[in-house]
Amino acid sequence: MSGLLRARRGAVVVFGLAALTPLVVRDAYFLDSLVLILLWGALSAAWNVAGGYAGQVSIGHASFFGIGAYSAALMVTRFGRGPWLGLLVGVVLSIGAGLIIGVLSNRLKGPYFALSTIAFSQVLLIGVSRWRGFTAGAEGIPVPFRSGFATLGLGHTGWVYMALSVALVCYAVEVYLERSRVGYQLAGVREDEDAAEALGIHTRKLKVGAVALSAALTSICGSLWAQYVGFVDPTYVFSVDLSVRFALNAIIGGMGTALGPFLGSILITSLETYLRATFSNWDARFAGIYLVIYGTALILVVRFVPEGLAGIAARIRMRKAHA
């Protein structure tokens, strides 16, 4: 156990600090940022299961996020039931959608697969926007706040621990994929499908499974996000922007590494929150500034550390070991 903790030192620090923060910090704004860092990190970790570990790079993961968000919101507002049941329904629907996308991944490679995932999220966007009678269309749905765990009406501290729990679940899934039999086989699929087949690996089944698992995790985060923010609308939850964010946090942090997505989220989310606060008093022209930051961060990472932020840590460790 102590060996595992030492090997996962970075994670212990990141998640440990997150767990301790609410004990000393009461500032709502700060805690809100922390919840978002953890949720976006968890979402990128969920994306990483398909994109990083299985090599199925999707730019349509907002589909699953949106399915989760709407399932929870509609369960509360239309059916008068708890959001947890909505979360569960969302997971089932997202696994279904994940299976469809997974089958696509067996037919289409690389950019064609990525494009088809975008198309999938756009179809959902249009569908949910048009189905006004049920989904309230493009107007979106306000989710009422009812205090309590069963209704997911939590305070800031409660949300930090909720987001931390889901982050730990996603992180644990990633760690499992690094150490387990199926994880190694998935690495083979990612590296070379033909070679993996020759070694007795059912590549299609593994890819579909990874995408479905990734979809389920993404959906869970989406349901929680809907309850946290208290409002869902189709143009946001099914947006390409969101899909790109999931992918970018993971790429900047380190694709196919367990902690990478969280490092990416820490960098990007805190920069974004800080800059938004700073520039909000300025001109409306700066509203989209965070996109510029994304772009810049991505260029810098690709240029200087193609293996992502987690790669920097590995390099430092290597240098120390050699010194």
Next chain:
Amino acid sequence: MSDTAPILDLDCVTKRFGGLTAVSGVSLRVAAGEILGIIGPNGAGKTTLFNVISGYYRPESGRILFAGADVTGQPPHAICRLGLTRTFQLVKPFGNLSVIDNVMIGALTRLPTVSSARLEAERVVEMCGLAAHAGGHARTLPIGLRKRLEVARALATRPRLLLLDEVMAGLNPTELAGIVELIRRLHADGLTLIVIEHIMAAMMRLAQRIVVLHHGEAIAEGAPAAITQDRRVVDAYLGEEFVLAQA
């Protein structure tokens, strides 16, 4: 051929790419414990034949029996699990993984746990002379060792029949001697092999029987010494110089 059932039995197998018939009505049998050589000029259909046998291409017609089971049209992973696997002429290492992990992924096909597969991989890596490179990334290996890695990874799946596609091409004489030695050892341990090779000297030393492919057809079959005397083989593939050199 012996009277026992063959481990591999191809019955009139044909594979077309559009108008091109890459493998044309090939029938052949391989006895358990045999080393069968396949030779033929570039584009003769040798690799395509391997792709058909190992499940990468479905033949337009014909039937493939492995150890008595009809495997025609089955996916490669299922065929591998039955005990038939192959190496790739254009090597396909898992480049970003270590050599030992490459081999371990092969071993996982027969073994339930990562730890047991790692032990097995260490054994295979040692046997194939890759121990010194076990921890390095596969993409950093020079070509000779990448070919060895192809063999090691395939062996880790514990095949009964192994198809080797030009694992000797591009090797220096020392590497060549090493891999010939390795194949002999595997054969002595009971493995059945089909070997595609352009290097005739190595082929003469290894194969007990040789099939010659030309334009997708099996034009000759026989013991190595007899094959080199065959008029059609000399015309299609070996050339007069070879015959003169042998004499």
